[in-house]
Amino acid sequence: DARVTQTPRDKVTEMGQEVTMRCQPILGHNTVFWYRQTMMQGLELLAYFRNRAPLDDSGMPKDRFSAEMPDATLATLKIQPSEPRDSAVYFCASGKQGAETQYFGPGTRLLVL
Amino acid sequence: AQTVTQSQPEMSVQEAETVTLSCTYDTSENNYYLFWYKQPPSRQMILVIRQEAYKQQNATENRFSVNFQKAAKSFSLKISDSQLGDTAMYFCAFMRTNYGGATNKLIFGTGTLLAVQP
Numbered sequence: 001d002a003r004v005t006q007t008p009r010d011k012v013t014e015m016g017q018e019v020t021m022r023c024q025p026i027l028g029h030n031t032v033f034w035y036r037q038t039m040m041q042g043l044e045l046l047a048y049f050r051n052r053a054p055l056d057d058s059g060m061p062k063d064r065f066s067a068e069m070p071d072a073t074l075a076t077l078k079i080q081p082s083e084p085r086d087s088a089v090y091f092c093a094s095g096k097q098g099a100e101t102q103y104f105g106p107g108t109r110l111l112v113l
Numbered sequence: 114a115q116t117v118t119q120s121q122p123e124m125s126v127q128e129a130e131t132v133t134l135s136c137t138y139d140t141s142e143n144n145y146y147l148f149w150y151k152q153p154p155s156r157q158m159i160l161v162i163r164q165e166a167y168k169q170q171n172a173t174e175n176r177f178s179v180n181f182q183k184a185a186k187s188f189s190l191k192i193s194d195s196q197l198g199d200t201a202m203y204f205c206a207f208m209r210t211n212y213g214g215a216t217n218k219l220i221f222g223t224g225t226l227l228a229v230q231p
Contacts, residue, residue, distance in 0.1 A: 042222075056218065099216065100163065100210065101148075101163060102216055104157065107156050107157075
């Protein structure tokens, strides 16, 4: 049963620390999305990649966030330095060429103290 | 820019009854998809149903069906024979399509929290 995996599932950290979240898309999927879910803003896109190339990162605060795809099986989202307002659930989703559906990972719940 | 509006923050339904969740959207695009995702307390986002804008026939998946009114830009979800396991947050989402069939970003509504009462 193919699925998107994300690590860690939960993360508690202190303000100023670096946070790295990882995502493994479904094998064969060429598009990877990072979404953030908060009570105030709901679900919003941070960035996405197609064939490992960044297509849109306009939703991401550039000064502290970075997203990369070192290879086709790994996407990373980093926050440095983290702030309490970054506390949220971060979802990774993947999709493939010719198919409209995105499949979501279980999310990483981040709490920055 | 596209927007998705869900005007019902919370709803409640008795087990075995039918409930309809509302969603409206705004877009100038002609080619797009609409989705309903379910998010139970486990926080996993689960696809419930999808609708291609060019199809006039309403999508159906078992107990779930939609009423897609393209001219009115309305996309409601009907859940028949509600079950306790349907208790979740439901999100309506919009995705424009492009030639070549690539997936694009989802634009979500604010969600409707559905509680199924025993």
